[in-house]
Amino acid sequence: MTRPAIYLDHNAASPLLPEAREALVSTLALTGNPSSVHSHGRALRNVLETARGQVAALAGAERKQVVFTGSATEAITQAIVGGARVFGSTAVVISAGEHAAVAKAAEATGLPVITVGLLADGSIDLDQLAEVVAQADGNLLVALHWVNNETGVVQPVGRINALVGPTRHTLFIDAVQAFGKLELDFAASAPDMMAVSGHKIGAPAGVGALLVKSHADLVRLIPGGGQEQGRRGGTEAAALIAAFGAAAAAIAGRYSGTDVPALIARLEAGLVALSPDLVIFGGERLGNVTNFAVPGVKNATAMMALDLLGLSVSSGSACSSGKVGPSHVLAAMGVAPELAECALRVSLGWNSTADDVDAFVAGYQSILERQRARQGQAA
Structure with missing residues (x-):
């Protein structure tokens, strides 16, 4: 055999968590559109808001700060391309170790891209980052990862927050590999925006989220019909989002267990x-x-x-x-x-x-x- x-x-x-599979299948049995005001639509809206609360809890965010997207790549692109537009950024700062989703989104802004190096241990060169931030003329959009997807190196996010947070610059953190494994406290931390993913924590592929502070609510990529409080257009994939929420509720215990x-x-x-x-x-x-x-x-x-x-x-x-x-x-x-x-x-x-x-x-x-x-x- x-x-x-x-x-x-x-x-x-x-792999798909059993809790995520159950939420996916049960939501697929529901009919309607979450934006409809009738009972079928309200049932799906309740599913979305339950999942929003579950994702928010794992991310240390407020419910209203969670914007569901079709992937973490979309969330990253919304934060970088949309953020550069809204905040009038003059350049984008990334590290040499960023995921392609971050690097390509930075290129897509059409702005100068400043790349900060990595040290031999895989950590971001904070001295170089400090120099870039200090010498900037305009508003920088600083886009850095929390955990490297290839090496697992945990970046000194606390020091990055302290370095960029008090400035006029915009800070975005790619938290895809940290979500569900490290303690996130988005609501109380410095980043203006943060991206997380579903399929990295046991949800299906095809769903992610962008976490946004209130001053970043106008950061958009897909205008559409006003879904997600006008922050991401397109009818929400309720079944995928339900599975994402269920995975977020289950993964912390599963990971440590x-x-x-x-x-x-x-x-x-x-x-x-x-x-x-x-x-x-x-x-x-x-x-x-x-x-x-x-x-x-x-x-x-x-x-x-x-x-x-x-x-x-x-x-x-x-x-x-x-x-x-x-x-x-x-x-x-x-x-x-x-x-x-x-x-x-x-x-x-x-x-x-x-x-x-x-x-x-x-x-x-x-x-x-x-x-x-x-x-x-x-x-």
């Missing part, structure tokens, strides 16, 4: 025991992901071999048309190209187990053994 494939790519998308950081520690200990040359990238990291390399073991080859063993991992972001290529994040950290070509990302989530971790270590061990056997034959 074939063993079921083991999924170890939660940073790309997390599986003791994911302990599983990552177990995985890394197993990998270190396999090879003295193993390198783990990043300094302070979120406890659900490891990005590592063994020199000479190319990630494209390793991923194919692992896939044949029923182990699904990645080499970084999944938002690059499925291609395996050099990581701009590792390059920004100063990692040599030949080592970066060997980098693999393993990311765990709410349904990961010790057996999954052990199976991966065993699978990677078999790859190393074959590599060493070939090298021995060639010697």
Whole structure:
């Protein structure tokens, strides 16, 4: 009997939580439009507002600050493109480690894009950021990530907030990888806007949210018919939003309950025991992901071999048309190209187990053994 494939790519998308599936199916059975005033419409409106409260609770936001979107990419684009327009930004500041959604949205503003570097540990160079902010003539839109999707490095958001928050500049935080894993307190924190995603926490793909402070209510991308209090047009996808809310209500307990950081520690200990040359990238990291390399073991080859063993991992972001290529994040950290070509990302989530971790270590061990056997034959 074939063993079921083991999924170890939660940073790309997390499997659907049972609570999210139940909310999705039950809402699909409802008929109507949430904007209609009759009983069918009111029932769907109640579903949306329940989900809004659930997402707000996980984000430390007020209900009215949650704007549902079709994805985190849409939320990011709304914040950056729409925010630059509303606040009269003269330039956009990003880091060299941003997700493509942030980098492309910055380009789409048509404004100058200032890129702040990463340090060797993967953290944003705050000295350089401080210099950029201090020397700016106009209003900057600063758009930075909280947790890096490739390395899991947790950025010093508190220091970023203190640096940008008191200024006249606009601050947007991409909190996609932090949502459901770290404590967010959007309502009381400095960022003007923040983006979160559904499918990273066990909801279906196709739903996200932009969190906005009241002074950013006019930040829009899709005008439409006035939905989401005029902040995002288009009839809301009630079933997806209901699932998003259910996932938000369930994920915190599921994440801590599986003791994911302990599983990552177990995985890394197993990998270190396999090879003295193993390198783990990043300094302070979120406890659900490891990005590592063994020199000479190319990630494209390793991923194919692992896939044949029923182990699904990645080499970084999944938002690059499925291609395996050099990581701009590792390059920004100063990692040599030949080592970066060997980098693999393993990311765990709410349904990961010790057996999954052990199976991966065993699978990677078999790859190393074959590599060493070939090298021995060639010697």
